Amino acid sequence: MAGRSVVVGVGHYLPKRIVPNSEFEKTLDTSDEWIRTRSGIERRHFAAEDETTSDMATQAAKAALADAGLTADDIDAIVLATSTADLTFPSAATMVQANLGMTRGFAFDVQAVCAGFVFALANANALILSGQAKRILVIGAETFSRIMDWSDRTTCVLFGDGAGALVLEAQEGAGTPADRGILATDLHSDGRFKDLLYVDGGVSTRTTGYLRMQGNQVFRHAVEKLAATATTALDRAGLTSGDVDWIVPHQANIRIIQGTAKKLQLPMDNVVVTVQDHGNTSAASIPLALSVGKERGQIKPGDLIVTEAIGGGLAWGAVVMRW
Template identity: 85%
Template sequence: MVENAEFEATLDTTDEWIRSRSGIERRHFAEEGETTSSMATAAAKAALSDAGLVADDIDAIIVATSTADLTFPSAATMVQAQLEMTRGFAFDVQAVCAGFVYALCNANALIASGQADRVMVIGAETFSRIMDWTDRSTCVLFGDGAGALILEAQTGAGTSDDRGILATDLNSDGRYKDLLYVDGGVSTQSTGHLRMQGNQVFRHAVEKLAKTATTALERAGLGAEDVDWIVPHQANIRIIQGTAKKMGLSLDNVVVTVQDHGNTSAASIPLALSVGKERGQIKPGDLIVTEAIGGGLAWGAVVLRW
């Protein structure tokens, strides 16, 4: 765990400066030797235990990540091996901070099409490995982590009272690539660091997140008044507050963990779901809207009943 004050020795920043601009108080960094796949595996084991399942009960694993251990194979197949899962299939989804939403949509489609009955969806990131530690505008914002959930096929009535994923909405616009990206990659033969135009990302985030959440709710035949919890991508408290306000919802209806995790990209939503469940906020039957925006720009929302 890394508190804000630890950055004061190397950067022109303070705990108060970081808190006031982001709401972040601390974050966690992977230890030496710890990787995206090892954290994803730990999250997967916790999800299996919580569900009372074993690895071979799962038909597919989807890992949402932008920081896989290797160029290939996928982090998901590495998790599959570490779980000693001898059946099914596994693959990664890369949509940066929107990755978990994209992965949920893919998992839902696999189940709806009959390709799988149980899909484990994992968000896992080691963003500390792509930070420019001289850039105070970015390196204080991000953290590492992993979270997982399991979706299972069930027969429902086809109404908004059903449990599980009720509606989805995905979007991207590659014209905004320069607002949030890593300036390196395999084909450019460099590792690169994360670069972000924070003010521009903020401007797009509130508008696009509120719109995608509303669209997904409309597709489910629901409105903001039906929502028990927003579980948003945990990037910045001001974005979280702005999105809730634009949707006409109180912050009392939002699961907020950004203060303890920082921005963990694709891992932030499953981590927040886990914390919300542990706190006793999220209960069976609750209607949840989860939304995220990340590099691409890519953004989207999922409406689900817990």
């Protein structure tokens, strides 16, 4: 027998405001066609003025708990992946903890930008396997609309806001790749590539800053690194890409998603794609896609899933799990 972290519930939240590509045509030298052909994005959601990352995370958490048939009292920990927390401190995770009425356990944020949810999932898995917690809410939530330079047409059209969450529960497995739950994880970062994707401000520099990205360079790193980390995670699980039912990738750009699937020799029919509706929601994109994929009837119990993501840092990684 072997301990496994099994997904027992999933949920998501999207802000009410939907922003189609056409809205950017009024203020920028861009077009719906230009945005679609380069990114695959058609629309995205933006948080309301009074809506914060912890607000959206709370809604996604409630949806995941309802899906699992659990309450906040059943949860031992919250791990929240975000780069856009409400305040410098405390963590957005503790705000979600309070919002849920959860007075026990512990909560903390993970910051690995677009790779944040993969890092959060790997850490939550380790907490469960070490016996620190039995049930963990793992959340990805972002309000990237707050860090956009609205005059930079190469970046501001790509990002959106939202939140996704899942509940991981400690269960016993046989210790084989047929087990439900997280089967393998693989994490990487390389700080030499900071200048490819960063925000040019922060607390210790006493500025706020905007997102800056060298899109072509990020693209060049993305496909190769994502395919490699997914392959490594599959190897660790004793599986191959031929065993995969679904790739649920970070939803940044349709061309990166297509390129990664091709390298893994999997057809796009085996990829959950939500980028057209959500844009790049950073750490929220994978849990959003998992929740939407389940809602659509794509992801079913027993399916083998690979999630992979790359973001600022550069930070990247993959998780292999059986639903």
